[in-house]
Amino acid sequence: MATEAKRVTDIGPPHYDQFLHPMIKANYGKWEVHGSIKPGVLSHTGPAGTIYTVRCASPRLVSINFLRNIMDLADKYSDGYFRFTSRNNVEFLLEKSENIDPLIEDLNAMGTLVGGTNNAISNVVHTQGWVHCHSAATDASGLVKAVMDELAEYFTSEKLPHKLRVAVACCLNMCGAVHASDIAILGLHRTPPRIDNNTLPNQCEIPTTVASCPNNAIRPTSIEGKTTVKVDEDKCMYCGNCFTVCPAMPLADPLNDGVSIWVGGKISNARTEPMFTKLAIPYLPNNPPRWPEVTSAVKNIVELYADNARPFERVGEWINRIGWEKFFDITGIEFTKYHLDDFRHAGTTYRRSLHNRY
Amino acid sequence: MADDLKTPLLDELEKGPWPSFVTDIKSCADKSEMCRDLLGQLEKSYEDKRGYWKHGGLVGVMGYGGGVIGRYSALPEEFPGVSHFHTVRVNQPSGWFYTTSALREILDIWEEHGSGLTNMHGSTGDMVLLGTRTEELEPIFRALTEKGWDLGGSGSDLRTPSCCVGPARCENACFDTLAVTYDLTKSYQDELHRPMFNYKYKIKASGCPNDCTAAIARSDMGLIGIWKDDIKVDQAKFAEFVDKGMDIQGAVVDLCPTSCISVDGKEITIDNSNCVKCMHCINRLPGALAVGDDKGFAVTLGAKAPIVEGALFGSVIIPFMKCEDNDFEELHDLIERIWEFWDEYGTARERIGEFIERISLATFLEGVGLEASPKMVKAPRDNPYIFYEEYYEEEGASASEE
Numbered sequence: 001m002a003t004e005a006k007r008v009t010d011i012g013p014p015h016y017d018q019f020l021h022p023m024i025k026a027n028y029g030k031w032e033v034h035g036s037i038k039p040g041v042l043s044h045t046g047p048a049g050t051i052y053t054v055r056c057a058s059p060r061l062v063s064i065n066f067l068r069n070i071m072d073l074a075d076k077y078s079d080g081y082f083r084f085t086s087r088n089n090v091e092f093l094l095e096k097s098e099n100i101d102p103l104i105e106d107l108n109a110m111g112t113l114v115g116g117t118n119n120a121i122s123n124v125v126h127t128q129g130w131v132h133c134h135s136a137a138t139d140a141s142g143l144v145k146a147v148m149d150e151l152a153e154y155f156t157s158e159k160l161p162h163k164l165r166v167a168v169a170c171c172l173n174m175c176g177a178v179h180a181s182d183i184a185i186l187g188l189h190r191t192p193p194r195i196d197n198n199t200l201p202n203q204c205e206i207p208t209t210v211a212s213c214p215n216n217a218i219r220p221t222s223i224e225g226k227t228t229v230k231v232d233e234d235k236c237m238y239c240g241n242c243f244t245v246c247p248a249m250p251l252a253d254p255l256n257d258g259v260s261i262w263v264g265g266k267i268s269n270a271r272t273e274p275m276f277t278k279l280a281i282p283y284l285p286n287n288p289p290r291w292p293e294v295t296s297a298v299k300n301i302v303e304l305y306a307d308n309a310r311p312f313e314r315v316g317e318w319i320n321r322i323g324w325e326k327f328f329d330i331t332g333i334e335f336t337k338y339h340l341d342d343f344r345h346a347g348t349t350y351r352r353s354l355h356n357r358y
Numbered sequence: 359m360a361d362d363l364k365t366p367l368l369d370e371l372e373k374g375p376w377p378s379f380v381t382d383i384k385s386c387a388d389k390s391e392m393c394r395d396l397l398g399q400l401e402k403s404y405e406d407k408r409g410y411w412k413h414g415g416l417v418g419v420m421g422y423g424g425g426v427i428g429r430y431s432a433l434p435e436e437f438p439g440v441s442h443f444h445t446v447r448v449n450q451p452s453g454w455f456y457t458t459s460a461l462r463e464i465l466d467i468w469e470e471h472g473s474g475l476t477n478m479h480g481s482t483g484d485m486v487l488l489g490t491r492t493e494e495l496e497p498i499f500r501a502l503t504e505k506g507w508d509l510g511g512s513g514s515d516l517r518t519p520s521c522c523v524g525p526a527r528c529e530n531a532c533f534d535t536l537a538v539t540y541d542l543t544k545s546y547q548d549e550l551h552r553p554m555f556n557y558k559y560k561i562k563a564s565g566c567p568n569d570c571t572a573a574i575a576r577s578d579m580g581l582i583g584i585w586k587d588d589i590k591v592d593q594a595k596f597a598e599f600v601d602k603g604m605d606i607q608g609a610v611v612d613l614c615p616t617s618c619i620s621v622d623g624k625e626i627t628i629d630n631s632n633c634v635k636c637m638h639c640i641n642r643l644p645g646a647l648a649v650g651d652d653k654g655f656a657v658t659l660g661a662k663a664p665i666v667e668g669a670l671f672g673s674v675i676i677p678f679m680k681c682e683d684n685d686f687e688e689l690h691d692l693i694e695r696i697w698e699f700w701d702e703y704g705t706a707r708e709r710i711g712e713f714i715e716r717i718s719l720a721t722f723l724e725g726v727g728l729e730a731s732p733k734m735v736k737a738p739r740d741n742p743y744i745f746y747e748e749y750y751e752e753e754g755a756s757a758s759e760e
Contacts, residue, residue, distance in 0.1 A: 014506045016455055016526075020455055020526060032645065044529070053527070059378065061382075062379070066385075071462060081455070084456075086454075086571050088479060111378070127481065139400075144376075145376055172664050173663065175481045177576040211707075212707070214667055253408075254406055274574045288403075289367040289368060
């Protein structure tokens with residue numbers, strides 16, 4: 001048997017302690033106050049002193065080259081310490097305030113933007129799309145790039161009423177969990193799965209496939225002596241649950257796949273409780289490489305929010321104050337039958353009062 | 359980049375101010391056939407408006423059931439470089455803190471054994487190494503573990519827990535989110551690496567109700583920092599905000615959801631008995647207001663994206679728990695009770711939130727040994743169909759009890 005190092009398993013991640021900047025270690029759990037120096041730059045102060053954070057945009061899908069460039073700057077300006085945020089921004093942790101401006105200059109030179117703090121659009125949380133996923137109804141990285149090219153000024157400034165969180169998911173699986181974002185861009189399929197009766201009997205377990213459908217639209221059937229399934233297409237809502245467990249039921253349909261826009265979700269408990277996003281636009285065409293219909297729809301909503309919301313109102317809080325009818329009115333978005341929920345708990349969204357504006 | 363590769367559609371995504379993933383992938387295309395063929399296949403997707411990846415595939419490293427997502431091109435003849443394009447999930451350090459020396463080691467491994475592309479980070483929190491071949495998986499795993507790194511979760515297992523920046527750089531942190539994340543990840547390696555659950559189980563730790571990890575929306579089990587005593591007030595620092603001309607009435611007082619703030623000149627008063635710890639005033643007045651001293655966290659259960667029965671937010675299951683000196687034994691005990699009950703009575707592909715909705719919160723609480731509390735609901739029930747379990751019997755028989 002070849003002599004090689006013993007195979008190690010189940011060691012878990014390295015302890016975070018070794019990755020903390022000495023100033024962070026010294027102030028750990030003892031921070032007193034934070035401040036905002038300018039868009040993309042924060043200060044945090046504790047008894048041991050201050051650490052400055054410079055935040056920059058990242059496409060999230062990044063190569064070793066991008067990361068090595070980032071790390072060269074971390075070596076140069078932040079003693080080799082840096083981190084990522086829960087929205088995939090990169091943050092440099094600087095002890096010397098005089099390093100802030102040279103770092104920003106270098107970041108801009110390498111083609112990224114500094115910002116994403118306070119009343120700004122932060123980095124866009126998104127999924128894999130056509131780059132890596134089998135069930136994607138659209139691309140995610142491309143949509144994010146196209147949308148953020150239009151909205152970059154809201155990343156590099158803090159001129160919005162409050163923070164604005166944009167997220168993209170490329171199908172209803174929502175690996176990006178876009179269901180609680182201020183603005184969510186969601187790829188969707190709009191036609192039932194096409195069943196491959198040749199491969200299904202070998203690839204899929206029939207009971208699991210039948211059970212996967214939340215609407216009981218899938219039934220076992222027999223075709224030429226082989227057990228397969230059939231779909232009651234009137235009951236199908238194209239959720240993709242069956243495809244998740246059965247590869248022989250693909251949903252991709254270039255003619256009909258597209259993008260929907262959802263608004264008004266939030267995570268934070270500040271002022272109001274966390275909220276789900278709600279449907280604004282049920283369908284926009286998949287129009288790569290720059291998705292002009294999607295970018296202009298999102299920009300329209302962002303600009304109206306910027307102009308009309310009160311200070312510290314999130315998109316959902318703004319809409320709740322003015323009412324959904326006014327939201328559809330001022331955005332020019334058509335309200336359709338598709339906006340009426342028809343799944344579990346649908347009734348909770350019906351107007352059960354006379355509180356309407358006329 | 360290789361001259362023979364033409365990507366006119368993707369090239370459009372090299373324009374504009376936002377950093378371009380296309381430019382970045384192209385920077386690897388000279389050295390990597392995988393990156394070159396990824397661009398080729400992606401260009402074809404942009405032309406045809408559809409993806410060209412096959413449905414998963416069972417690949418992994420020896421002894422683990424999770425951590426690797428199998429991916430194969432549906433067009434391997436046209437794009438042989440991505441005939442295999444598997445993902446390796448690597449467990450991130452708590453709070454996503456790195457040193458350049460540590461991450462450089464991972465990137466060197468990845469340059470040697472994979473495409474050189476990553477997601478920093480995936481939606482659950484892992485470092486995602488994007489694109490490698492089956493025969494490289496075991497060498498990658500060996501190289502990673504040699505440097506002290508391990509794989510994350512996938513499939514029906516405990517997914518890699520993740521947390522906010524917490525006490526490492528935030529004055530609002532009500533508990534040590536980094537420590538609990540590290541502790542749970544290390545304690546439950548078997549649950550993380552060998553899928554044995556009904557479905558996935560995600561844990562996220564946010565240090566305060568601002569919930570920067572979106573625990574309330576994205577984690578089967580959320581640990582969200584909270585305090586019980588009074589908001590701490592530094593009146594001198596508050597006076598500085600007044601002196602700077604801040605619109606205290608508009609930006610703070612009027613936005614308090616329970617109207618429990620009053621301001622008299624340069625003095626702020628908070629009716630803490632009615633405060634719901636929403637964080638708005640503390641967010642607006644850093645340094646002047648701060649979370650209290652009696653700190654801990656609430657435990658929420660059940661958040662998830664739509665698959666299968668619709669999206670859910672988490673709901674409060676433990677209104678307050680305190681783990682003094684980062685002793686998380688009480689939390690372990692709770693987690694294990696929950697897993698045991700879910701394992702016994704949950705069905706395949708049933709997340710914990712859907713499980714609770716199906717069997718009812720009351721049944722679930724009984725099953726895991728917790729008492730009902732008004733802090734767990736928005737309001738008591740409004741329907742009268744109550745399953746009573748105690749009733750009287752005639753002729754002096756004593757009250758029946760389970």
